[in-house]
Every structure is written in C-alpha cells, then in structure tokens.
Amino acid sequence: MDQFISVFMKGASEKNFQRLAMEFLPQYTALISKAGGMLSPETLSGIHKALQQGKLSDVISQIQEAISAAENAGLEVAVIGQSGTGKSSFINALRGLSHEAEESADVGTVETTMYKIPYQHPKYPKVIFWDLPGTGTPNFHIDMYLDQVGFANYDFFIIISSSRFSLNDALLAQKIKDAGKKFYFVRTKVDSDLYNEEKTKPTTFKKENVLQRIRDYCLTNLISIGVTEPRIFLISNFHLDTFDFPKLEETLLKELPGHKRHMFALLLPNISVASIELKKHFLQEKICLEALKSAAVSFIPFMTFFMGFDLPQQEECLKEYRSYFGLDDKSVEEIAERLGMRLEDIKGQLKCLDFWPLVKDDSIIAQAKNAAEAFCAVNGGPASSVFQALKVYYGRKQFLNTVVDDAKHLLRKMETVNVASPDSI
Structure with a gap:
C-alpha cells in the first residue's frame, strides 16, 4: 500500500x-x-x-x-433450507447476533418459516438476509416457488442442509444457474457430527477422515441428482472460524461485484x-x-x-x-x-x-x-x-x-x- x-x-x-x-x-x-x-x-x-x-x-x-x-450498496441474500437445518442460526451468525437478541431470526425444531422473512443487518440496513421456506415444503413446485419468493431480487443463494441435499435442491440450483446467478451449498452442524462420531468410535475417531466422509457424501449425493461440479461448504454456526466458513467468505468476496464486495467484507463478523x-x-x-x-x-x-x-x-x-x-x-x-x-x-x-x-x-x-x-x-x-x-x-x-x-x-x-x-x- x-x-x-x-x-x-x-x-x-x-x-x-x-x-x-x-x-x-x-x-x-x-x-x-x-x-x-x-x-x-x-x-x-x-x-x-x-x-x-x-x-x-x-x-x-x-x-x-x-x-x-x-x-451505500444494497445486498440481498437468500437462505433456503428446511426447519432444523440451522438456517436461522446461520442468518444470526452472519448478522453478528446471538439467538437471544431481540432482532434475531427465530430458531427452533419446528417449521418457523412458511413464508419468506427479511432480516436486516443491525448496522447495515440495506443488507437483508431472506429466510426462505425449504424446497421440501408441501405442494412445492419449482417455478411457482421462484415466483413466490421473488427470485430476481437476490444477489446470491445459499442452500442449506444438515444431512443430505434433495432432488428439489438440485432442481432449484439448476434454475438459479440458468438465470445467471450464484448459489452455494452449505452443510451445517458438522460439529455435532464430529461430536457424535467421537463418542461412538473413540478409538478410531479421526476428525479429518470424518469431515472428508461428510464432504464426499454430499458431493456424491448432489452429482447423483444432477448437479455438476457442486461447491459445498461444511460449517458450524457456533464455530464460524473453523471448517469451511472462511473459504465461503473468500469465495463470496471474489464473486460479488466490487461495490457489493466491499459491503459484504465490512459486515463479516x-x-x-x-x-x-x-x-x-x-x-x-x-x-x-x-x-x-x-x-x-x-x-x-x-x-x-x-x-x-x-x-x-x-x-x-x-x-x-x-x-x-x-x-x-x-x-x-x-x-x-x-x-x-x-x-x-x-x-x-x-x-x-x-x-x-x-x-x-x-x-x-x-x-x-x-x-x-x-x-x-x-x-x-x-x-x-x-x-x-x-x-x-x-x-x-x-x-x-x-x-x-x-x-x-x-x-x-x-x-x-x-x-x-x-x-x-
């Protein structure tokens, strides 16, 4: 400099x-x-x-x-996922809020998002994270879904799962790709997977092997349902500095337009x-x-x-x-x-x-x-x-x-x- x-x-x-x-x-x-x-x-x-x-x-x-x-850049991020996948926790983490904060997104084990819900960033009101219903909701139809959630308004899409991604997730990703927009698959709760694996297999447990197995499973799953070269990020909403969240940050920063890139960099926790x-x-x-x-x-x-x-x-x-x-x-x-x-x-x-x-x-x-x-x-x-x-x-x-x-x-x-x-x- x-x-x-x-x-x-x-x-x-x-x-x-x-x-x-x-x-x-x-x-x-x-x-x-x-x-x-x-x-x-x-x-x-x-x-x-x-x-x-x-x-x-x-x-x-x-x-x-x-x-x-x-x-003054506006940024609208669509976060899509079923209840219980960590979608709301992910939104809260990006906004730098605890789950107990008054303006935090609702977190629970029951479906709390039947319609799209906007959550402003507390310091940057033009940055909005949209909590969208998962693709496995009743009567899901891909074209109707895109119209209902206002597909054209979002800068990029994050599709979240805590286990395996569905055929509907793959169809949605293809539609996003056809429209020339970016999407990213995020596999949450890997900290819980590691904890459970270590408890059940204490003598053979190896963190790197478990993470690679999760990654390979997600890749195989997505490729088998038609997603070519899927980009998957393994994260824990409670430990953002570990696993793939830093890599997700870097990827988003590289692929956003310049003025939006600057805004996204500033809001990162x-x-x-x-x-x-x-x-x-x-x-x-x-x-x-x-x-x-x-x-x-x-x-x-x-x-x-x-x-x-x-x-x-x-x-x-x-x-x-x-x-x-x-x-x-x-x-x-x-x-x-x-x-x-x-x-x-x-x-x-x-x-x-x-x-x-x-x-x-x-x-x-x-x-x-x-x-x-x-x-x-x-x-x-x-x-x-x-x-x-x-x-x-x-x-x-x-x-x-x-x-x-x-x-x-x-x-x-x-x-x-x-x-x-x-x-x-």
Whole structure:
C-alpha cells in the first residue's frame, strides 16, 4: 500500500499526470490482488483516462461515486433450507447476533418459516438476509416457488442442509444457474457430527477422515441428482472460524461485484485474526482512494479548507472504523457482558475509544507543519497535493491500525473464554 502512495506522490510533486496515469493501473491491481477491489473496470478506465488528460475534477468525482456506491450498496441474500437445518442460526451468525437478541431470526425444531422473512443487518440496513421456506415444503413446485419468493431480487443463494441435499435442491440450483446467478451449498452442524462420531468410535475417531466422509457424501449425493461440479461448504454456526466458513467468505468476496464486495467484507463478523486482516485489507484500498481524491482536490487553491481531512472528519473516520470492527459503544458493552468483565476495565484496554490522544500533537514541529499546510492550501498545486494526500493516508492508517489491534486483543480474550467453555470444539 505504501508503494501505491509513494508512486503517486512522485508523480504529483512533478505535476506529471502522464506518469500518474501510467502507474495507477498496475499499482491499484497490486493493491487489490488479495481479494479484489471496489472499483469496476469502467471506473478504473475512467480514472486512468482522467489522469492522462489532467482532468482532476473527473478523478475526484469518479472516486467519490465509487466510494459512495460501496458505502451505500444494497445486498440481498437468500437462505433456503428446511426447519432444523440451522438456517436461522446461520442468518444470526452472519448478522453478528446471538439467538437471544431481540432482532434475531427465530430458531427452533419446528417449521418457523412458511413464508419468506427479511432480516436486516443491525448496522447495515440495506443488507437483508431472506429466510426462505425449504424446497421440501408441501405442494412445492419449482417455478411457482421462484415466483413466490421473488427470485430476481437476490444477489446470491445459499442452500442449506444438515444431512443430505434433495432432488428439489438440485432442481432449484439448476434454475438459479440458468438465470445467471450464484448459489452455494452449505452443510451445517458438522460439529455435532464430529461430536457424535467421537463418542461412538473413540478409538478410531479421526476428525479429518470424518469431515472428508461428510464432504464426499454430499458431493456424491448432489452429482447423483444432477448437479455438476457442486461447491459445498461444511460449517458450524457456533464455530464460524473453523471448517469451511472462511473459504465461503473468500469465495463470496471474489464473486460479488466490487461495490457489493466491499459491503459484504465490512459486515463479516470478527471470527479470527484472518477475518480481521481481510476487513483491514478492504479498508486499506479505501484509504488509498481517499488519499488520491484528497490529493486531486488539493491541487485547487483554497479547496482544502472546504474539503480537507479536518478534526471533525477525523473523529468521524475513527468512529466508522470502530463500528466496522465491532468496537462501537454498544458492541463494547455487549463484549464486556459476555466476558463477565466490568465495562471500565474493558475500555481501559482499548486505545481506539479515546480520539484526542491519537491526534493531539502540540510540538513545535507539528505547529510548523500545520502552518506550512495552510500556506500550501491557499496556493494549491503539487505541494498542497502532497501535503493533503499524506495527511489523509497516514491519519486514516493510524486510526485503522489502532482499531485492528484492539479488535485482535478482544478476539484473543473471547477465544480464551470459548476454550474454557465445556462445549467448545
């Protein structure tokens, strides 16, 4: 990421827009190589062309449109399965809610979903998980079913089973495929299968063998009923960091459109260090784009005073990062309760909760830097561009790293509690 900024700084300081245009695409491609980015091919081409022509206003508007699209993206996920398969538990897990939360999906052993039921994500109201009736419900007819559930509205489909998938599941998958949409088979409750196998066969039990047998059974079952090259993910709704849930995350992120990919990455729960790092990766892309936009704005005299990264914006930025990683005030209170710790003790361990220590600098060097920044902002041009890009880049990077460190700290504390729990896997 630092390479992305350093290349831009060199081109900006020399006011060499041709160099900027030439370096932008390969540097951005390297930046997003891990999990994809939020910019569409059309937007990338537009920014490249605007840089070539030195049209900074076009660069600003295209980056801002892309960021706004990612921050406001709607996402509708269809989750299909019979009662008792773990469908509602899966939805609750993705929404970061316990089963006892007031807004959680109903969990039970009887059929609780005869009609489609929407569940909004508690932090992202435009993200909706739809709990759809299973394909084995009475009077199931594939074409009628698709019409009834509003097939065209969903971004992708997750078909859930806790044992074997049915012929109706296969028919539904084929219809989804024919319509050009994505579907994924999720086999739940593998933790229960492992537990039962170990209890009944303690001397011959091998976790890897049992998981492979479950996977092979599902594959054989689906192929036999007509699904070609099925993708199956084995998961436990109560232990998302184990089994195939991380692989499911990675697959979805690769196959969603850019702006929806960014939104999906932000809503994923902090189930492991890897998931926290993945979320950090997506936000690092946004930081680079924000820095590039700020640099373009700052070429224009006085514009930094109207659109700069001032203290209110910095404070809002830190709050956003805290929310993305589940460290907003409400979430911290819930974590303290789950850990059985006093809220004050938890807060005392988190650096991201106090804004001023992260930004306050009364040194003479800092004062001189602020004066130089204001002077450059009046005149605009390369010097102002470099000043603002670095300010946005390193300021946001500091906030992000602080929040990520705190999120990892709390994750380790939660893992300690889970290991101590008698039902841990």
